[in-house]
Amino acid sequence: MTAALKSVGTGPLARRSFLGLGLGAGAALALTACGSGSSTSAAGGSTGTVKWGWALPTSWDPIFSSAGWDVHDLSLVYAGLTKLDPHGTAVPALASGWTYNAKGDEITFTLKPGLTFSDGSPIDATAVKKSLDRGRTDPKSLVSAQLVHVAKVTASSPTTVVLSLTQADYQIPNLLAGKTGMIVSPKAFESNAAGLATQPVGAGPFTLTSYTQNAKAVLKRNPTYWDAANIKLQNFEVYPLPDASTVIASLQSGQYNVAQIPGSQVAAAKAAGLEVQVIPSLVxxxxxxxxxxxxxxxxxxxxxxxxxxxxxxxxxxxxxxxxxxxxxxxxxxxxxxxxxxxxxxxxxxxxxxxxxxxxxxxxxxxxxxxxxxxxxxxxxxxxxxxxxxxxxxxxxxxxxxxxxxxxxxxxxxxxxxxxxxxxxxxxxxxxxxxxxxxxxxxxxxxxxxxxxxxxxxxxxxxxxxxxxxxxxxxxxxxxxxxxxxxxxVPRILARHHSVSAIPSDLVVQRFEGVSVG
Incomplete structure (x- = not known):
């Protein structure tokens, strides 16, 4: 695997990158330091709520997000044609696969059939075309420069999307796995584009149910997500970056059950009985x-x-x-x-x-x-x-x-x-x-x-x-x-022992398979 990361040094994210690159007072599944708060979802199995002390995005609209680091939050509510595996290699997501022509200047994606956005509208080739064209052509888009090699997007059939390129570009599957390729519901941006800044409408593993800027985001599991079988959590909460001096106490009290910590707090976290994971990253x-x-x-x-x-x-x-x-x-x-x-x-x-x-x-x-x-x-x-x-x-x-x-x-x-x-x-x-x-x-x-x-x-x-x-x-x-x-600057995540291991994803932090019990 050419893009595989074989070995990476370890380390914390000591401060927030702005490029790059921040819930829930009424939550019924609030965890305490004793690990309470697990539940059984309709899909079966012990799930619960992850309460992540991490960061909140500059915008929930991927084409106007101004921080590279926003991708971690945005990946909770959006999906792309592709996603990155733990090593940073593109694999299928909303698309079941893709092929290049002989010159490398045209790529054809085949969509998985029957998928929908969180607003119920269909994820078909026309919707994908409209979403990608918005990123390419909106005058204020912050991802348009990344799509400069895309000359035209064509919906050649309900499940076939063709990207015609200005030159050979084999980076497209990786490119579309991040913010640049997050597919937004056309129904949402055609009716209220400004509303996406605080009310995202995508097809990710979770949907946003409430959001207080600079304070918290509350999300719930999206049962129509293409890989919903691997999403064990019923709820997800995201908080701003915890203060280094209080993060361990906040984890012990149950304010968070997963949080980013600086290297200075690793020894204290372990002494407090918390699990600590040092995850390689591209930061x-x-x-x-x-x-x-x-x-x-x-x-x-x-x-x-x-x-x-x-x-x-x-x-x-x-x-x-x-x-x-x-x-x-x-x-x-x-x-x-x-x-x-x-x-x-x-x-x-x-x-x-x-x-x-x-x-x-x-x-x-x-x-x-x-x-x-x-x-x-x-x-x-x-x-x-x-x-x-x-x-x-x-x-x-x-x-x-x-x-x-x-x-x-x-x-x-x-x-x-x-x-x-x-x-x-x-x-x-x-x-x-x-x-x-x-x-x-x-x-x-x-x-x-x-x-x-x-x-x-x-x-x-x-x-x-x-x-x-x-x-x-x-x-x-x-x-x-x-x-x-x-x-x-790798990620250092401290977690309560009730939370299962967090996947070690190189580029975008994902939560497939994570549960709280």
């Missing part, structure tokens, strides 16, 4: 550098930043050692990881100083380090930069305005972030390095990198050449683009 901490803004328009200054950062120290302090030092966007073992780039930028303050002197900054320079929270990574990075003569002033901006300020206005020099990974490797390149990539504030991409990414898309995923082609693109990207990758 990586990164400093986004605007190469169009002085002083980083000088390649030597941008390169000096790479050597000025002590990634191992950051990993130890910020992650408590959970994760791996990284110089690239993909984790060890993933098909896109380039082993030759593992130690590309070792900590070398003397080399950083020499590069700054070469660029005419022997006496130092001043920069602004923009962040949404001053404590943690920004403060430690500030101290490391000061050691080589870079005086970084920390500027804190509101999380809700970060996308606009950093990636639309392109007004900041350095921004601390986490890249939440993408379903398609080519999509990850587009977001990070593309000329219109959201996380490429400099909006410049070398022609040879554009060509390398195009070659990735044009190479079948099952080709023996695919790993080499993809890794070559990774190697070129990390040597020609200014992004400063820091360390991998």
């Amino acid at each position: 990586v901490a990164v400093l986004d550098i605007n190469a169009a803004k002085a002083p980083f328009d000088d390649p030597d200054v941008a390169l000096a930043l790479q050597y000025a950062i002590d990634r191992q120290a950051l990993l130890k302090t910020q992650q408590f050692g959970y994760g791996t030092v990284s110089n690239q966007p993909f984790p060890p073992g993933y098909v896109g990881h380039d082993p030759a780039s593992d130690n590309l930028y070792p900590y070398n303050p003397d080399k950083a100083k020499a590069l700054l002197a070469k660029a005419g900054h022997a006496n130092g320079l001043d920069v602004t380090l923009t962040t949404t929270a001053a404590e943690g990574v920004p403060e430690q990075v500030q101290a490391q930069l000061k050691a080589v003569g870079i005086n970084a002033k920390i500027s804190v901006i509101p999380l809700a305005q970060a996308t606009q300020i950093v990636y639309v206005q392109h007004s900041q020099q350095i921004f601390t972030d986490q890249f939440a990974g993408r379903d398609s490797a080519a999509q990850a390149f587009q977001v990070l390095f593309g000329q219109q990539g959201l996380m490429n504030p400099g909006r410049s991409t070398p022609p040879d990198l554009l060509a390398a990414v195009a070659k990735v898309s044009a190479t079948p995923l099952d080709s023996p050449d695919y790993p080499t082609v993809l890794q070559a693109a990774t190697a070129l990207a990390v040597r020609s683009m200014p992004n400063v990758f820091l360390y991998t």
Whole structure:
């Protein structure tokens, strides 16, 4: 399996990626620390309610969601033609299968018959076409850039959808497994498109029954979901990210029975009798550098930043050692990881100083380090930069305005972030390095990198050449683009012993087979 993850370092998600990248007061199945609250569903078997301390989405409408991390919540209520298996490889979902033509510029999906959206309307080829076309053509769509290779969507029969492409692109099945390919009910967006922001209508494993922004989401099992037999939970609740100082107590009290925790809380969680799972992910901490803004328009200054950062120290302090030092966007073992780039930028303050002197900054320079929270990574990075003569002033901006300020206005020099990974490797390149990539504030991409990414898309995923082609693109990207990758950030989930093991999904956290007893 070419996209399989063989081995990945472990570590927590210490803070929320906004790219990337938050229930229920009247719930009848509230759990306590003693594990009460199990029930028997109509489908049979002990189920209950998962109460997930995690995050709430920026929008429940997938084409307007502005955070890569939203995919975990959105996957509860939406389904796509495909989904990703635990290793990140596309497998059938609403579609039973797909085929490419000989040139690779046309892909035909065959839909599973008889499926419906949560509003009862049919999931047929016309509905799929309308949903995908909305993502492609809505003027405010945030997924349209990912669908740029789709020239036309055709419903050639009630169960056949054909995507005509502008060029060969074998990444489409992976691409459509995430937010970009989530199928939304046309009945819903044709009657009240704005309402989807808080009232999603999809065909996922659950349906949203109530939602309080920034507070909680309450969902119930969707009996018409295509894989409903593997959804054991009757109810699901999602809460904002718990505070690190109170998350263990909240798990013990029953406020949550599953929650994300930072590495600093792992020992306490285990001591409290909680189960702890460290789940590999595609998340990586990164400093986004605007190469169009002085002083980083000088390649030597941008390169000096790479050597000025002590990634191992950051990993130890910020992650408590959970994760791996990284110089690239993909984790060890993933098909896109380039082993030759593992130690590309070792900590070398003397080399950083020499590069700054070469660029005419022997006496130092001043920069602004923009962040949404001053404590943690920004403060430690500030101290490391000061050691080589870079005086970084920390500027804190509101999380809700970060996308606009950093990636639309392109007004900041350095921004601390986490890249939440993408379903398609080519999509990850587009977001990070593309000329219109959201996380490429400099909006410049070398022609040879554009060509390398195009070659990735044009190479079948099952080709023996695919790993080499993809890794070559990774190697070129990390040597020609200014992004400063820091360390991998796996998920750390603590759970009450009444909750069964959570699947170890690489890209999107899923809950098939999970039960509460």
